[in-house]
Amino acid sequence: xxxxxxxxxxxxxxxxxxxxxxxxxxxxxxxxxxxxxxxxxxxxxxxxxxxxxxxxxxxxxxxxxxxxxxxxxxxxxxxxxxxxxxxxxxxxxxxxxxxxxxxxxxxxxxxxxxxxxxxxxxxxxxxxxxxxxxxxxxxxxxxxxxxxxxxxxxxxxxxxxxxxxxxxxxxxxxxxxxxxxxxxxxxxxxxxxxxxxxxxxxxxxxxxxxxxxxxxxxxxxxxxxxxxxxxxxxxxxxxxxxxxxxxxxxxxxxxxxxxxxxxxxxxxxxxxxxxxxxxxxxxxxxxxxxxxxxxxxxxxxxxxxxxxxxxxxxxxxxxxxxxxxxxxxxxxxxxxxxxxxxxxxxxxxxxxxxxxxxxxxxxxxxxxxxxxxxxxxxxxxxxxxxxxxxxxxxxxxxxxxxxxxxxxxxxxxxxxxxxxxxxxxxxxxxxxxxxxxxxxxxxxxxxxxxxxxxxxxxxxxxxxxxxxxxxxxxxxxxxxxxxxxxxxxxxxxxxxxxxxxxxxxxxxxxxxxxxxxxxxxxxxxxxxxxxxxxxxxxxxxxxxxxxxxxxxxxxxxxxxxxxxxxxxxxxxxxxxxxxxxxxxxxxxxxxxxxxxxxxxxxxxxxxxxxxxxxxxxxxxxxxxxxxxxxxxxxxxxxxxxxxxxxxxxxxxxxxxxxxxxxxxxxxx
Numbered sequence: 001x002x003x004x005x006x007x008x009x010x011x012x013x014x015x016x017x018x019x020x021x022x023x024x025x026x027x028x029x030x031x032x033x034x035x036x037x038x039x040x041x042x043x044x045x046x047x048x049x050x051x052x053x054x055x056x057x058x059x060x061x062x063x064x065x066x067x068x069x070x071x072x073x074x075x076x077x078x079x080x081x082x083x084x085x086x087x088x089x090x091x092x093x094x095x096x097x098x099x100x101x102x103x104x105x106x107x108x109x110x111x112x113x114x115x116x117x118x119x120x121x122x123x124x125x126x127x128x129x130x131x132x133x134x135x136x137x138x139x140x141x142x143x144x145x146x147x148x149x150x151x152x153x154x155x156x157x158x159x160x161x162x163x164x165x166x167x168x169x170x171x172x173x174x175x176x177x178x179x180x181x182x183x184x185x186x187x188x189x190x191x192x193x194x195x196x197x198x199x200x201x202x203x204x205x206x207x208x209x210x211x212x213x214x215x216x217x218x219x220x221x222x223x224x225x226x227x228x229x230x231x232x233x234x235x236x237x238x239x240x241x242x243x244x245x246x247x248x249x250x251x252x253x254x255x256x257x258x259x260x261x262x263x264x265x266x267x268x269x270x271x272x273x274x275x276x277x278x279x280x281x282x283x284x285x286x287x288x289x290x291x292x293x294x295x296x297x298x299x300x301x302x303x304x305x306x307x308x309x310x311x312x313x314x315x316x317x318x319x320x321x322x323x324x325x326x327x328x329x330x331x332x333x334x335x336x337x338x339x340x341x342x343x344x345x346x347x348x349x350x351x352x353x354x355x356x357x358x359x360x361x362x363x364x365x366x367x368x369x370x371x372x373x374x375x376x377x378x379x380x381x382x383x384x385x386x387x388x389x390x391x392x393x394x395x396x397x398x399x400x401x402x403x404x405x406x407x408x409x410x411x412x413x414x415x416x417x418x419x420x421x422x423x424x425x426x427x428x429x430x431x432x433x434x435x436x437x438x439x440x441x442x443x444x445x446x447x448x449x450x451x452x453x454x455x456x457x458x459x460x461x462x463x464x465x466x467x468x469x470x471x472x473x474x475x476x477x478x479x480x481x482x483x484x485x486x487x488x489x490x491x492x493x494x495x496x497x498x499x500x501x502x503x504x505x506x507x508x509x510x511x512x513x514x515x516x517x518x519x520x521x522x523x524x525x526x527x528x529x530x531x532x533x534x535x536x537x538x539x540x541x542x543x544x545x546x547x548x549x550x551x552x553x554x555x556x557x558x559x560x561x562x563x564x565x566x567x568x569x570x571x572x573x574x575x576x577x578x579x580x581x582x583x584x585x586x587x588x589x590x591x592x593x594x595x596x597x598x599x600x601x602x603x604x605x606x607x608x609x610x611x612x613x614x615x616x617x618x619x620x621x622x623x624x625x626x627x628x629x630x631x632x633x634x635x636x637x638x639x640x641x642x643x644x645x646x647x648x649x650x651x652x653x654x655x656x657x658x659x660x661x662x663x664x665x666x667x668x
Contacts, residue, residue, distance in 0.1 A: 057112075059107070063106070064161060072087065073087070103159050104153055109147065110147040114143075123379075161183070184202075216233070216256065305392070312385050316385070340357065391411070421433065428596065436535050443486045446497050466497035483508050487510065511523075514544075535560040536558070550569075551572055564589050599629040599631045
């Protein structure tokens with residue numbers, strides 16, 4: 001993601017500077033770049049002073065970062081002057097409530113283990129380890145096993161959050177909490193996220209600016225001098241900048257504290273932000289929170305430019321373009337936010353206001369389901385981001401604006417056809433994606449297999465596998481429609497994400513085994529052949545109607561780029577014996593190992609007969625079943641073994657010289 005965004009910003013910046021033709025500005029910009037480069041290199045070479053073998057620490061824990069989800073508590077803190085990510089497993093409901101009600105920063109003596117943070121396991125997905133390192137200089141997760149309290153210190157931000165929790169009902173509370181502290185309750189504000197309006201809520205600060213303007217006028221009427229009022233505004237802006245409030249609110253305070261030139265104020269604030277952390281440039285909050293206001297100051301009458309400017313950033317972060325947020329009049333949204341804020345201060349209006357916010361969420365949810373709201377672009381190549389940057393420069397220069405629109409649409413949506421197979425990392429499940437000749441086929445979707453705790457308070461709220469992994473990965477790969485989904489059998493870890501998938505991405509055809517209780521279009525038995533682009537998929541098994549269990553898994557032989565793939569589903573050794581009896585000459589170059597590497601599949605006789613050169617095992621990290629079993633790994637020792645639990649997603653790509661297998665390295 002970072003490469004494309006960097007080149008986009010770089011292209012706009014330097015073309016703009018060269019067009020400006022001001023030597024002093026050019027020299028100053030060059031010196032600024034050198035300073036930022038030095039700071040960036042310094043950040044890159046930061047390393048941890050903690051050691052994995054240490055188990056006992058004094059920890060300062062920040063109350064405003066505490067999150068409680070079932071029996072799992074997470075927070076940020078400091079150990080030996082180094083920031084750290086903290087995880088605690090609450091043993092009782094009383095302990096969970098202690099963390100939920102905590103309003104003070106605390107110092108604790110804690111015993112636990114230092115662990116590395118999880119990395120992205122699929123292409124272009126959220127990388128927690130990288131994010132924590134770059135945005136917070138956090139290198140470790142400290143899993144606390146035991147602790148005792150040493151001291152407490154007042155935390156004003158958490159105190160305000162707690163007052164909001166006690167005073168306001170949901171969803172009003174969630175809305176105001178997000179607009180004030182960037183604390184997003186995703187289960188409540190999901191419609192805002194899906195429609196693209198969430199970043200408007202997080203970045204908007206105009207409503208605060210209206211309040212500050214009114215406050216200043218009131219202070220003038222009360223007899224305060226202009227100098228005193230400006231000093232008060234300056235003090236408030238310093239506190240705002242040091243706090244965890246949203247970027248829009250910080251910007252509003254600074255605009256009212258420094259009234260000489262808004263463009264200079266924005267530029268100065270932006271430079272300070274970059275000096276503090278150069279990697280903030282790669283966050284959407286920075287890109288849109290500074291970029292759009294700066295453009296508005298330079299080109300106040302070219303409103304379409306704001307939308308065009310946001311397109312590359314939305315594409316880089318969301319793999320598509322949201323239209324709805326930019327169809328809304330800016331003033332209408334700001335006035336709505338202002339009234340929600342003001343009315344929430346009047347107790348008698350809280351219930352009707354909460355009803356209005358609920359209706360607003362329902363309307364936004366309906367809008368988010370419409371096909372015109374979001375257009376998938378996928379992750380673009382770096383050269384495409386550079387081209388989009390040049391288009392923005394052209395937009396400000398040429399008279400025929402429609403030519404720029406056409407050019408940008410071509411850059412965004414004209415994609416080269418991909419010839420590749422990706423075994424997605426869906427945890428303890430299975431999902432294989434085939435892209436060929438403009439067509440897309442998905443064999444299994446993966447799914448959540450939930451083991452509910454005995455005590456209800458321990459249950460966690462979590463995004464489904466479809467929401468957190470499958471759909472974002474498909475969108476990142478530029479997939480807006482799936483031609484065929486094959487479901488091997490009806491186990492949740494193979495088909496559990498199907499219903500959510502078809503709600504978000506159109507699916508033309510769903511193929512499943514005859515007798516399985518799947519809501520699909522075609523029920524099949526072997527033999528049957530499907531031609532998909534440059535690939536051929538042969539159904540080898542089952543030969544008769546089944547009941548959708550492991551022994552009735554669909555087994556496929558896929559021929560792609562002159563290589564044969566044998567996809568076993570959860571077929572057992574009994575099925576393997578039937579396959580060898582029916583197809584005595586069956587062989588494959590690449591074996592997608594049956595039943596996640598369980599010893600109930602992949603018999604020695606079957607492996608020796610198939611003679612694969614590559615074996616791929618799809619299984620979850622530290623799964624409770626112990627997959628893959630050592631016996632299976634021993635049987636596959638003569639093959640090149642790839643595992644999603646060790647290497648993340650595995651991608652097979654057609655190249656001019658032949659083919660290439662790439663793994664999504666999760667150890668970086």
